[in-house]
Amino acid sequence: MSTLAYPTVPPILEPAVDGSEDQLLEISMGPQHPSTHGVFRMNVVLDGERVVKLKPIFGYLHRNHEKIAENETYLGSMPYTDRLDYLCSITNNWGYALAVEKLAGIQVPERAEYLRVITGELTRLQNHSCLLGFLLQDMGASGTPLMYAFREREKVLDLLEALTGSRMMCNYMRFGGCRTDLPAGWLDEAKKFVQEFPRFLDEFENLLVSNEVLMERTQGIGVMSKELAINAAMSGPMARASGVNYDIRKVDHYSIYDRFSFLVPLGDHGDVYDRYMIRFLEMRESLKILNEAMRDIPEGPIVDPKTKPRGFRPKPGEAYGRIESPKGELGFYLISDGSPNPYRYRVRPPSLINLTVLEDLCLGQNVADVVAILGSVDIVLGEVDR
Amino acid sequence: MNLETIKSEIEASVPGCRLEIVSNPSPSGQHSLLVGPDHAVAVATFLRDSARFDYCSNVTGVDWPPKELSEKIKVKKIVDGVEKDVDEVRKTSVPGYLEAVYHLFSVELREGPLPLRMRTQDREAGVHLPSLTPVWRSAEFQEREIFDLFGIVFDGHPDLRRILMWDGFVDHPMRRDYVDPDDYEYEPTAHDQVLQRANQHLNQTGGQ
Numbered sequence: 316m317s318t319l320a321y322p323t324v325p326p327i328l329e330p331a332v333d334g335s336e337d338q339l340l341e342i343s344m345g346p347q348h349p350s351t352h353g354v355f356r357m358n359v360v361l362d363g364e365r366v367v368k369l370k371p372i373f374g375y376l377h378r379n380h381e382k383i384a385e386n387e388t389y390l391g392s393m394p395y396t397d398r399l400d401y402l403c404s405i406t407n408n409w410g411y412a413l414a415v416e417k418l419a420g421i422q423v424p425e426r427a428e429y430l431r432v433i434t435g436e437l438t439r440l441q442n443h444s445c446l447l448g449f450l451l452q453d454m455g456a457s458g459t460p461l462m463y464a465f466r467e468r469e470k471v472l473d474l475l476e477a478l479t480g481s482r483m484m485c486n487y488m489r490f491g492g493c494r495t496d497l498p499a500g501w502l503d504e505a506k507k508f509v510q511e512f513p514r515f516l517d518e519f520e521n522l523l524v525s526n527e528v529l530m531e532r533t534q535g536i537g538v539m540s541k542e543l544a545i546n547a548a549m550s551g552p553m554a555r556a557s558g559v560n561y562d563i564r565k566v567d568h569y570s571i572y573d574r575f576s577f578l579v580p581l582g583d584h585g586d587v588y589d590r591y592m593i594r595f596l597e598m599r600e601s602l603k604i605l606n607e608a609m610r611d612i613p614e615g616p617i618v619d620p621k622t623k624p625r626g627f628r629p630k631p632g633e634a635y636g637r638i639e640s641p642k643g644e645l646g647f648y649l650i651s652d653g654s655p656n657p658y659r660y661r662v663r664p665p666s667l668i669n670l671t672v673l674e675d676l677c678l679g680q681n682v683a684d685v686v687a688i689l690g691s692v693d694i695v696l697g698e699v700d701r
Numbered sequence: 702m703n704l705e706t707i708k709s710e711i712e713a714s715v716p717g718c719r720l721e722i723v724s725n726p727s728p729s730g731q732h733s734l735l736v737g738p739d740h741a742v743a744v745a746t747f748l749r750d751s752a753r754f755d756y757c758s759n760v761t762g763v764d765w766p767p768k769e770l771s772e773k774i775k776v777k778k779i780v781d782g783v784e785k786d787v788d789e790v791r792k793t794s795v796p797g798y799l800e801a802v803y804h805l806f807s808v809e810l811r812e813g814p815l816p817l818r819m820r821t822q823d824r825e826a827g828v829h830l831p832s833l834t835p836v837w838r839s840a841e842f843q844e845r846e847i848f849d850l851f852g853i854v855f856d857g858h859p860d861l862r863r864i865l866m867w868d869g870f871v872d873h874p875m876r877r878d879y880v881d882p883d884d885y886e887y888e889p890t891a892h893d894q895v896l897q898r899a900n901q902h903l904n905q906t907g908g909q
Contacts, residue, residue: 373864373865374864374865374866374867377865377866379850379865379874379875381850381875382874382875417727417728417729418727418728418729419727419728420727420728420729543838545755545756545808546755546837546838546839547837547838547839547841548756548757548758548837548838548839550758559808560808561756561808566811629727630726630727631726631727632725632726632727632728632729633725633727633729633731633816634727634729634731635729635731635759635804635814635816636729637758644758646758646759646804648759648761648802648804650763651727659761659763661759661761663758663759663761663804667842668839668842668843670842671838671839671841671842672838700865701865
């Protein structure tokens with residue numbers, strides 16, 4: 316058997332350290348790449364189309380949110396938490412309010428808890444539907460799915476606007492309750508929305524779930540094992556798609572989540588497809604919670620009358636409070652030294668920590684899959700960079 | 702979960718390790734465990750494998766600058782030949798340190814949080830702590846963030862670089878005594894040497 320003598324091509328890049336003559340190409344995806352959902356950058360080293368190394372680069376949107384909050388009163392940084400994960404300002408408010416309530420030992424009235432659950436679950440619906448639209452857009456299903464998702468999101472934003480006065484920067488929670496009560500007719504509108512929402516889900520599922528191209532692009536791509544998911548502290552849909560049964564609504568029983576009957580969907584494979592499907596299933600569970608909460612919401616005060624919004628000084632101590640935000644575990648760690656400003660204010664950003672394993676998921680995949688994997692992580696750069 | 706039992710279990714299985722329970726007076730009741738840097742990795746491994754705290758959720762730093770405590774004490778002194786109680790202010794200086802806090806949870810037992818703390822010797826030279834990234838992968842980016850913003854150096858971290866600030870940045874912005882510049886976006890305008898070089902270049906290229 317004779318070997319063909321190919322003409323040797325001089326290497327463009329330096330040969331690899333181990334002496335092999337693989338030609339590696341380093342490209343920079345982002346910070347202006349449309350699939351990076353903002354100003355996120357990855358330095359990807361490619362061998363042909365295969366990813367051999369990937370280093371994420373952060374900080375383009377860094378404004379040191381924590382330092383600003385430490386120079387601000389406790390209530391003063393509530394509007395600023397809206398800007399962390401700017402798609403779900405309600406849950407950011409909630410996480411911060413919960414941490415401060417833990418720090419100062421504040422009780423929340425019943426009606427306010429129901430309002431928090433209703434607005435929080437509406438936020439989850441719009442975040443997940445947005446994410447599905449973005450993910451499909453990234454994978455090349457240009458336009459239509461994203462617009463279908465945005466149509467539903469608009470309805471939630473209209474509801475939030477009617478309640479809080481703002482569509483995205485809601486600034487809705489207060490320590491010990493909520494800022495405004497429901498306007499007349501709001502609950503009926505919301506009930507109508509919740510009743511119609513499954514139609515969107517059915518339509519979306521019919522269009523896409525068994526779509527051959529989608530399955531080809533997502534199944535078996537970016538697989539994460541259960542062990543890695545726990546060890547790297549993955550949270551939210553990222554962890555549950557890998558089969559980690561950990562939903563903080565069930566684990567911590569914070570607020571009044573133990574009153575509602577809902578299930579925690581889990582994935583088997585931990586690939587992009589599972590992460591994609593988990594969001595559909597979670598939205599259906601959120602609808603259950605919403606139906607029950609809107610049926611049972613009692614009358615009463617919406618804020619604990621004993622808490623002082625002005626001149627609020629918690630006693631020295633510290634607290635870590637966390638909630639299940641749509642993206643994962645959103646935690647706030649506060650240290651008080653008895654002054655009106657927090658001594659230490661820390662945000663545990665689910666988006667950033669879910670990116671810890673990005674390189675592990677992308678190694679060995681094609682460069683086009685990086686886009687799908689990153690889309691399935693669900694990041695918002697306002698929270699990653701803080 | 703009882704912190705005392707965990708403490709005694711760790712002390713039984715990690716020989717020679719110093720542990721201390723830092724009590725938290727807040728209503729949250731989250732008391733934490735202070736571990737010396739020498740045995741931190743062994744303690745962390747024990748907590749992960751035996752105590753099943755497999756989920757290290759939040760890792761963060763806290764800066765405690767040196768402070769002066771002044772307290773009034775009564776001292777017996779002889780004034781004009783008569784012994785009297787005299788008020789005197791005694792000042793004690795508490796040295797500053799940096800702290801890394803790890804909030805541990807257990808996915809399996811659904812327990813937590815258990816805050817684990819480590820303290821550096823001081824804020825200048827002795828800012829080294831062992832990295833717990835080999836134990837919990839989730840600490841990787843968060844320890845980098847502490848290194849960036851607080852200046853704690855984590856020995857044994859696989860990739861310790863600045864994460865949020867740019868590489869050429871010198872200070873650590875989350876320290877309490879950090880003074881921020883008047884203008885973050887300052888760029889030297891063309892004068893002196895820069896202008897000279899620009900003119901030279903223009904002359905060489907004929908203003909092209």
